[in-house]
Amino acid sequence: MTKAYEVTSWQEFLTLVESESLRGWAFRGQADADWNLESSLTRRLKQFVTNRPWAEQEDRAIRVFRRKAHYFLNDTSVLKDDFRCLALMQHHGAPTRLLDFTKSPYVASYFALHSCTAPAAVWAVNTPALWHEATPPEAPQLTREAIDPRDSNNLHRYFLSNEYPVVWPGEPWSMDRRIVAQAGTFMLPGRIDESVETLLNNYDYDGDILAKIIIPPEIRREAMEALYRMNITHATLFPDLDGLARSISYELEVSWVGTSGPPQKT
Template sequence: MQTTVVSSWKQFMELSATLDGWAFRGQQDAEWPLLSSLSRYMLAYVEDRSQWRAREERAIRIFRRKAHNFVQHPSLLDDDLRCLSLMQHHGAPTRLLDFTKSPFVAAFFALERSVSDVAIFALNTPVLWNNRALPKGTPELTRTLIDPRVDGNLEKYFLDNSNAVVWFGEPEEMDDRLIAQSGTFVVPGVIDRPLPDILDGYASDDELLRKIVLPSSVRGDAMKWLYRMNITNASLFPGLDGLARSIAVEIEMVWPAAPLG
């Protein structure tokens, strides 16, 4: 994985323009590994890895049994990826990694509450989409074959944690948050390894993953540009919660020519 350290927001914008069609994920600390929330939870609290599948299956089963009380269309819970998406967006640990098709949305999530250098990971989704990158040991496991939107595929190719594969995409029906964030999900086939390690096992002539580091010195300029682009919590999280979360940035954005209040 190539790592690029940019020295300015302008350089980041110029670099991101060369990654047309890629997907992006922002992380608030450049040293954090690229792991899902479920990976971090299992590695920290479930030492016996032989129990991981049963624990993950139980978590999904409990969510399905109870979430029908809170969703307008409970039948959506029957869709594996849609169910995981709901779990993810409401705070449950899942194997999904949130990515976005916008490098600027990724930058916002990385920078908003950062106090150190941040990282934007860029994934070459066009190459993965066209199966120009396939796992070396199991090239038959194409993106189409393992699609977790297909009934039974989550159990067959992912829950067993034995297939070092990566799938990306969205549920057939996207919620308002996923739409607002230009979101997409990356679904790893194993949860004990960070995404770069899994992709190292792929055969490809193309670069699959890049890490872009934004130093903390870039944050002030970047946040002003993102504010001008209307990339805020209010636009990314539709509703009162998003509006309330956006007020923190409003505290920073006091324009010299604008009256307070």
């Protein structure tokens, strides 16, 4: 079962994510604590595609992207690498089965709190367990190494087939600057008709494999000011013009005028 935490202060959140119990885990921030842990592809298909096989629609979407993306790329080798191609689609806003995670709980909390108006959530996945011990139900041979999507044909066999109840944590061998800036990683589920929470909670493992930290909106101001002082903003997490432009939304909230310390809400 998912281990649930409810923090009541920013300091309580920091103490929790810096504790030994979550050391080495990967994190994902979501602006609404009620949202399921599922990919943009799953959400899109659930909303608009009810009468066609999802796996076939996903395969078609990847094929269309590959056929047309070369017009916009200086180096088209990325399109020949299955996992890098999927990450490129994710990077530019296409619905994919990838879920963005980060090795930094602070980055995750930024994404959770940036636009939240209700309780937000930071999900945490025990990646050390997925690397070394935890295995999918009734399939101990499907280790992280055995299903590595960076190896030839593994993405199609274990993931795009939509048959295996697995979740693979990791990144492409070649990472783009956004992944680097965000200390990013991915969770890649083998099924898109089940949430990642459901898949992980079915894994065979004696300890905790998934946690959900609920953060109340009342601590958003303090948290966002602390993250601003850490230089965690859209401008640094998305090191391009789009990121800079998105960062302005929080600049509207703070001002250094008349202060000698951290930014104050105007």
